[in-house]
Amino acid sequence: MRIDIVTIFPEFFDVLDISLLGKARQTGLIDLGVHNLRDATTDRHRTVDDTPYGGGAGMVMKPEPWGQTLDSILDEKKNADAGPLVIFPSPAGEVFTQAMARELVDEEHLVFGCGRYEGIDQRVFDHTAIRARVRLVSLGDYVLNGGEVAVMAMIEAIGRLIPGVVGNPHSLVEESHEDGLLEAPSYTKPSTWRGLDVPPILLSGNHGAIAAWRREQQLERTRRVRPDLLDRAANEGESPSARP
Numbered sequence: 001m002r003i004d005i006v007t008i009f010p011e012f013f014d015v016l017d018i019s020l021l022g023k024a025r026q027t028g029l030i031d032l033g034v035h036n037l038r039d040a041t042t043d044r045h046r047t048v049d050d051t052p053y054g055g056g057a058g059m060v061m062k063p064e065p066w067g068q069t070l071d072s073i074l075d076e077k078k079n080a081d082a083g084p085l086v087i088f089p090s091p092a093g094e095v096f097t098q099a100m101a102r103e104l105v106d107e108e109h110l111v112f113g114c115g116r117y118e119g120i121d122q123r124v125f126d127h128t129a130i131r132a133r134v135r136l137v138s139l140g141d142y143v144l145n146g147g148e149v150a151v152m153a154m155i156e157a158i159g160r161l162i163p164g165v166v167g168n169p170h171s172l173v174e175e176s177h178e179d180g181l182l183e184a185p186s187y188t189k190p191s192t193w194r195g196l197d198v199p200p201i202l203l204s205g206n207h208g209a210i211a212a213w214r215r216e217q218q219l220e221r222t223r224r225v226r227p228d229l230l231d232r233a234a235n236e237g238e239s240p241s242a243r244p
């Protein structure tokens, strides 16, 4: 997978040199390009923002540096459907979910555009949508100062699903949200710790009973902590376990 990131804080993504994603880059599973939006400016101060038309607090990101930077990433010869998917993190976007991560891991090329200030001039989204598929995506219902944190989270959630990135692919299946439920509690040695025992079923060796116990734990935890996930599954006509 090719990933391009447009940002005014390129050093923010230095962390993608380490851990599993860093290894994925070394082995060629992920090809990453980070583009400093200020490199597309022409003034001495490398200005990327200006005051908003219509007034209002804060500053808006100018369209010109975005247009020039995206020109260097998007292949004009490809039609919009054949080219990369351009994702702009935005509090006004569709909420990012594990299902979306699973959908996006099949993309050959993702471009992430990190806004700052009060956001990006709307014409950047409109013009980009002429030449590429565009999605505004939100990390959740809270306010961040820019798109970089959201892009980091999305890249990790998507990148770890690329075959070969995570050592044991089976571990991807038994995680929260993979089957529409929260994961069951986990335990390891010692069997007693500070007077707290591991549930005896987990020491029984009865794998069928262990699987049933874990399933019940998932359902109980999801009912208690995230009943909305059960509602979502019901509305989508799926049993929580029905993950494609």
Ligand SMILES: N#Cc1c(-c2ccc3cc[nH]c3c2)n[nH]c1N
Binding pocket: 089, 090, 091, 114, 115, 116, 117, 118, 119, 137, 138, 139, 140, 141, 142, 143, 144, 145, 146, 147, 150
């Ligand atoms: N994704 C996401 C976001 C943001 C966000 C994204 C981009 C910019 C650019 C300026 N401020 C931003 C906030 N806030 N909350 C979320 N869940």
